[in-house]
Amino acid sequence: xxxxxxxxxxxxxxxxxxxxxxxxxxxxxxxxxxxxxxxxxxxxxxxxxxxxxxxxxxxxxxxxxxxxxxxxxxxxxxxxxxxxxxxxxxxxxxxxxxxxxxxxxxxxxxxxxxxxxxxxxxxxxxxxxxxxxxxxxxxxxxxxxxxxxxxxxxxxxxxxxxxxxxxxxxxxxxxxxxxxxxxxxxxxxxxxxxxxxxxxxxxxxxxxxxxxxxxxxxxxxxxxxxxxxxxxxxxxxxxxxxxxxxxxxxxxxxxxxxxxxxxxxxxxxxxxxxxxxxxxxxxxxxxxxxxxxxxxx
Amino acid sequence: xxxxxxxxxxxxxxxxxxxxxxxxxxxxxxxxxxxxxxxxxxxxxxxxxxxxxxxxxxxxxxxxxxxxxxxxxxxxxxxxxxxxxxxxxxxxxxxxxxxxxxxxxxxxxxxxxxxxxxxxxxxxxxxxxxxxxxxxxxxxxxxxxxxxxxxxxxxxxxxxxxxxxxxxxxxxxxxxxxxxxxxxxxxxxxxxxxxxxxxxxxxxxxxxxxxxxxxxxxxxxxxxxxxxxxxxxxxxxxxxxxxxxxxxxxxxxxxxxxxxxxxxxxxxxxxxxxxxxxxxxxxxxxxxxxxxxx
Numbered sequence: 001x002x003x004x005x006x007x008x009x010x011x012x013x014x015x016x017x018x019x020x021x022x023x024x025x026x027x028x029x030x031x032x033x034x035x036x037x038x039x040x041x042x043x044x045x046x047x048x049x050x051x052x053x054x055x056x057x058x059x060x061x062x063x064x065x066x067x068x069x070x071x072x073x074x075x076x077x078x079x080x081x082x083x084x085x086x087x088x089x090x091x092x093x094x095x096x097x098x099x100x101x102x103x104x105x106x107x108x109x110x111x112x113x114x115x116x117x118x119x120x121x122x123x124x125x126x127x128x129x130x131x132x133x134x135x136x137x138x139x140x141x142x143x144x145x146x147x148x149x150x151x152x153x154x155x156x157x158x159x160x161x162x163x164x165x166x167x168x169x170x171x172x173x174x175x176x177x178x179x180x181x182x183x184x185x186x187x188x189x190x191x192x193x194x195x196x197x198x199x200x201x202x203x204x205x206x207x208x209x210x211x212x213x214x215x216x217x218x219x220x221x222x223x224x225x226x227x228x229x230x231x232x233x234x235x236x237x238x239x240x241x242x243x244x245x246x247x248x249x250x251x252x253x254x255x256x257x258x259x260x261x262x263x264x265x266x267x268x269x270x271x272x273x274x275x276x277x278x279x280x281x282x283x284x285x286x287x288x289x290x291x292x293x294x295x296x297x
Numbered sequence: 298x299x300x301x302x303x304x305x306x307x308x309x310x311x312x313x314x315x316x317x318x319x320x321x322x323x324x325x326x327x328x329x330x331x332x333x334x335x336x337x338x339x340x341x342x343x344x345x346x347x348x349x350x351x352x353x354x355x356x357x358x359x360x361x362x363x364x365x366x367x368x369x370x371x372x373x374x375x376x377x378x379x380x381x382x383x384x385x386x387x388x389x390x391x392x393x394x395x396x397x398x399x400x401x402x403x404x405x406x407x408x409x410x411x412x413x414x415x416x417x418x419x420x421x422x423x424x425x426x427x428x429x430x431x432x433x434x435x436x437x438x439x440x441x442x443x444x445x446x447x448x449x450x451x452x453x454x455x456x457x458x459x460x461x462x463x464x465x466x467x468x469x470x471x472x473x474x475x476x477x478x479x480x481x482x483x484x485x486x487x488x489x490x491x492x493x494x495x496x497x498x499x500x501x502x503x504x505x506x507x508x509x510x511x512x513x514x515x516x517x518x519x520x521x522x523x524x525x526x527x528x529x530x531x532x533x534x535x536x537x538x539x540x541x542x543x544x545x546x547x548x549x550x551x552x553x554x555x556x557x558x559x560x561x562x563x564x565x566x567x568x569x570x571x572x573x574x575x576x577x578x579x580x581x582x583x584x585x586x587x588x589x590x591x
Contacts, residue, residue: 012480016395022384023391024401026408026454029447033415036426096322104316113323115579120330122501122575123568124508125417126542130549130564131333164326192308194315215414222416224511225546249418249511256421256515261430273422277415284414288407 034277040262041270048264049271060235060246062255062265070268072275077237078245082227083220085156085241086163090220091213093160094167098212099197101168102175114169121165129229132158136230146242150232153241158230159223163216170215174208175201207290214287218280224249248272337568341561349562353523354544358552359559363566365524368531369438369538370570373513374506376442376534377449382499384446385453392454393461394483413451417511420448424516437535441517448512449502456498460491493585500578504571510542518543520551541567 038045050070057071101113132154140149178201186200202209232244233254252269259266301309348362355361388405396402424444434440464487472482488495518540524531532538545563548555 012478015480019387019391019395022387023396024405025384025388026405026412026451029450030408030412030415032427033412033419033423033447036431037419037422040422040426040430093322093326096319097326100316100319100323104319113327116327116330118579119572119575120326122504122508122571123330124510124542124571126508126510126546127564127568130545130560131337133549134560135333135336161326161329168326192312194312195308197315218414222414222418224416224418225542229546229550249416252418252422253511253514256425270422270426273419277419280414280416280419281411284411285407288410 034274037270037273037277041267041274043262044264044267045271054271058235058237060251062259062268068264070264072248072251072272074235074237075246075248075251075272078231078235079221079247079249081152081238081241081245082155082159082231082247083217085152086159086220087213087217089156089160090164090167090216094164094212094216095171095209097164098168098171098175098209099201102172103193103197103201114172117165117168120161121169123162125162125223125225126229128158128162128226132226132230144242148232148244150230151242151244152231152238155227155231155245155247156241158226159220162223162226163219166219167212167216170212171205171209174205174212177208178204207293211287211290214283214290218283218287221283222249222276222280224253228253248276252276334568334572337561337565341558341565344556344558344562345565350566351526353526354521354539358521358544358548359555363541363544363563364526365522365531366539366541366544366563367566368524368529369518369522370507370541372438372532372538373442373445373517373540374503376438377445377506378499378502380443380446381449381453381502385450386457386495388450389454389457389461390483390487393458394479394487409451409454412447413455415448417448417509420444420512421515423447424512429516435535436515436519436537437517438532438538439517439534441513441538441540444512444516445506445509448509449506452505453498453502456501457491457495460494460498461487463494464490493581497578497582497585500574500581504574504578507574508542508567508571510540510546513540514543514546520547541570 053069053071055071055076056073057069058074058077059069059071060074061067061069097113097117101110101117105113133150136154136157137149140146140151140154144153182200182204183196186196191199227247228250231247231250233246233250234244235246236243238245252272255265256269259269350362350367351364352362353365354363388409392402392405392409396405421444424440424447428434428440428443429436432440434443468486468490469482472486473479477485517537519537520539520543522537522539541563545560545567548560548563
């Protein structure tokens, strides 16, 4: 038997070490992100940070001459309202489209629709923002007869269109994961497709559909450019969908450029970043656990 | 005798209604896409030309073309993928070929999922804190590309893992049985058989990286920078650059008196780039599926 040369073995060892290093890189980056965002905001967080004002006040006056106030309640309400509206539209439509693609359409239509959904997912968020400004804004102004069309409704619709693709693709996976024996058993009893969907598939796939909705929420909460351009810029708790709002992400994007590096304002923006990171972390973790729960069953 | 009973008829009409409702929901997702893309193209038509791509923006961004931002986007996408692809592919090789089912693997998988969910503006904060300030790269092409690289990494890992997993275990077993080591098997059997799948995933990230705005806004992209027209090497690694996505944002939000067709032109160039790249990846995938040997 011919033995491999020493250097070949050494090279292979080196490559495997490299693979292992890259393998854990994802962990390093997640911690890195948290560490560096935290590091930039920590000076303020440990000295002058007032959680009661931060979470409890709607007064966001980061550059006020008389008294600076950092209350993000209105920003949280802005994010929540836009996300809620987007999900109220995207979840039913996304699940409906997933059901149609997975259960009601033929193989050709299925392929075509999946490609179209994929292209919908590919449109950059800044292009959505531009559409919100230049197409939706005048449309909303004329249809609802309001002075400005940059509001919760505009942001919600744009975000819904942006998060639908992820809901459709994850939802379709969830429906596909239901064993065929379930379908066959139901069809053998003479049910129609609708009864099959309603009585068998939806209950069996409900965890996967929940995960799809959660990932949609994660996407919507973190979306920046589109909501920055679509929702207008007023820091207040919205009372109707025609109100302009400001979201957490939009606040960072619009103010970071003007806040002097390492000033209080700058550090508070990083604290908002930590808040966003935490929210999406929890949402994604939950979605992952829900999906994992299905697989282990 | 074989006439449908009223029960069956009711059942069938319920099915018909359900099907139509789901169809309508699907159409409601697809039609806006076509309408919007069509509208953008119609509005942009007067301004689209070869010169539009090959000249710098002029006159306070109100005239001229897209050369500087277009080249900037090319640089950012190219460098970020050159960094993210090797790391991502090797990480996926680790997860799919080496990792056992233990806690480290679970933590890595969890990290990948969460990295994919980090909002783009948080990536921007990270890039600013880590690359621009801590690593001392300043606002530069390098800092912005690295930020984009970390953003695209988890998706490259996920798509590569899927491509690797689609190579049947029997291929590996056959190779091991003739005495090949783990790495030899990966190098000569697993990677060649999954390379098109890996490629599809990477191509898809080109379009994602090209469209992102938030991560580059504070790490390297600027509102205006004139460069030598026609010179492909006009940007240095430590220069600031323009980018298409950022350019569209700036033009629509902070430049007054812009000719009406200009922002539409930028949006269409950005959109066309992204959709062409996506179409390319879809074509690669379909050809790959029809040629697959197993």
